[in-house]
Amino acid sequence: MSGKPKARRHSAVLKGLLVGICCLLVGYLLILMYAQGEYLFALLTLIVSGLGIWIFSNRRAYAWRYVYPGIAGMALFVLFPLACTVAIAFTNYSSTNQLTFERAQQVLLSRQYQAGNAVNFSLFPSGDRWLLVLTDGENGQTFVSPPFTFGEKQQLKMTIATPPTGKRATLRTITGNRQALSQISAELPDGRQLVMSSLRQFSGTRPLYVESSNGDLKNQQSGTVYRPNAESGFYQVLNADGSWGSEKLSPGYTINTGWQNFLRVFTDEGIQKPFLAIFAWTLIFSLLTVVLTVAVGMVLACVVQWEALKGKAIYRVMLILPYAVPAFISILIFKGLFNQSFGEINVMLDALFGFKPAWFSDPTLARAMLILVNTWLGYPYMMILCMGLLKAIPDDLYEASAMDGAGPMQNFFLITLPLLIKPLTPLIIASFAFNFNNFVLVQLLTNGSPDRLGTTTPAGYTDLLVNYTWRIAFEGGGGQDFGLAAAIATLIFLLVGALAVINLKAARLKFD
Secondary structure, eight states: OTHHHHHHHHHHHHHHHHHHHHHHHHHHHHHHHHHTTOHHHHHHHHHHHHHHHHHHHOGGGGGGGTTHHHHHHHIIIIIHHHHHHHHHHTBOOSSSSOBOHHHHHHHHHTOEEEEEEEEEEEEEEETTEEEEEEEOTTTOOEEEOOOBOSOSSEEEEOEEOOOOOSOOOOHHHHHHTHHHHHTEEEEOTTSOEEEEOSSSEEEEEEESEEEOTTSOEEETTTOOEEEEETTTTEEEEEOTTSOEEEEEESSOBOOBOTTHHHHHHHHOHHHHHHHHHHHHHHHHHHHHHHHHHHHHHHHHHHHHTOTTOSSHHHHHHHHHHHHHSOHHHHHHHHHHHTOTTTOHHHHHHHHHHSOOOOTTTSHHHHHHHHHHHHHHHHHHHHHHHHHHHHTTSOHHHHHHHHHTTOOHHHHIIIIIHHHHHHHHHHHHHHHHHHHHTOHHHHHHHTTTOSBOSSOSSOOBTTOOHHHHHHHHHHOOTTOOOHHHHHHHHHHHHHHHHHHHHHHHHHHHHHHO
């Protein structure tokens, strides 16, 4: 009996050791994140890790061990990105406004400009080290540094002396050590600080901007004063009448804009018109794709299940092949097939009918091409599902209909279709949601082209909402507008969720 308590003590010690190691690791990660300024990630890591350690080390929470990994995964990979996207939608976060106010201020204050006359410099070897020699051409003075080695940032105190004898370093040597030389600060006897300004010269530098007592920045070269504008997220010139001038300092900083990004979607005509048009096209594309893939897949499933058809196994393999080939390969192949000048499709149409459609420059043809290619990519999945569901339909129903004189078409519409649609409904809704955000197809096949004219943001006739969002975020002509893209992404999430709920309710009313 004494063996069991001893085993339990060993198990408790091992368990405590593992919990302690996990706590130390989590603590180390939290310190690193906090030091890097990633406070949100540190808080999320603390919550997820703390709950995990408590659940897996507490007997009373035993049942949660099976649920916690899924909940933690959803929190990390679904809820957290969604919350971040929504949070960005309420800011002016963009390529010009990425930094915090403190970081943007620090960047501006670190800028310098050349002040005073430049002096020539040379490098002379001194054993395994180097001597820096500065020559002031105005008064003929020569300054020599103590021996130094190339390395990290360092300050050299120069003294007036005669230049050393020996062969000076070549321009190739200076170029090879340019980065190390740029970190050297030479202090002259009169207190001036010089840094490398070119491959042959050192010159004095001064801070370009200085901060005043009220937080403004003054340009020491021009005397212009810039004040932080809490509405634009930039240091901006203030006119004599108190209004903001057009001149801004870059980089800007991130500010909270409230509902401004969402209002832009519905009030800015350059965004509203393409957004509504792209939303309508996205709905049409998703609906047509679902209808065509289900129809083609269902019909082909019925054909390959036909008892009188010989060689069914070969047909099944051939029809499933598009599903086995990676989608991006098929899309790129179709892009070549639809090429207006050299594509095989246009070559055949030109030979048969004497015309070559402009698949990529005509909006209607480009959209038709997208639907055709997406139908080709999507029908094998529906066909496989329907093949499995057809096996569940009792043969007695078809025998009874045959006795009543029903033909194949009547069997399909009165027996097969009603019995297949009901179990397919959830998958059809999932397919609709997937095609609503079918980014890869549009990006690889058309890249949204042809482009729409007269829009504030880049938009194309074949863009889906998700592609339109991506182009705003990464292809914006006036700067990558992540805040506006996040607002549209939030609207897409709400739209897809609402449409899915509507479809589920409609299906429930229909089949209950």
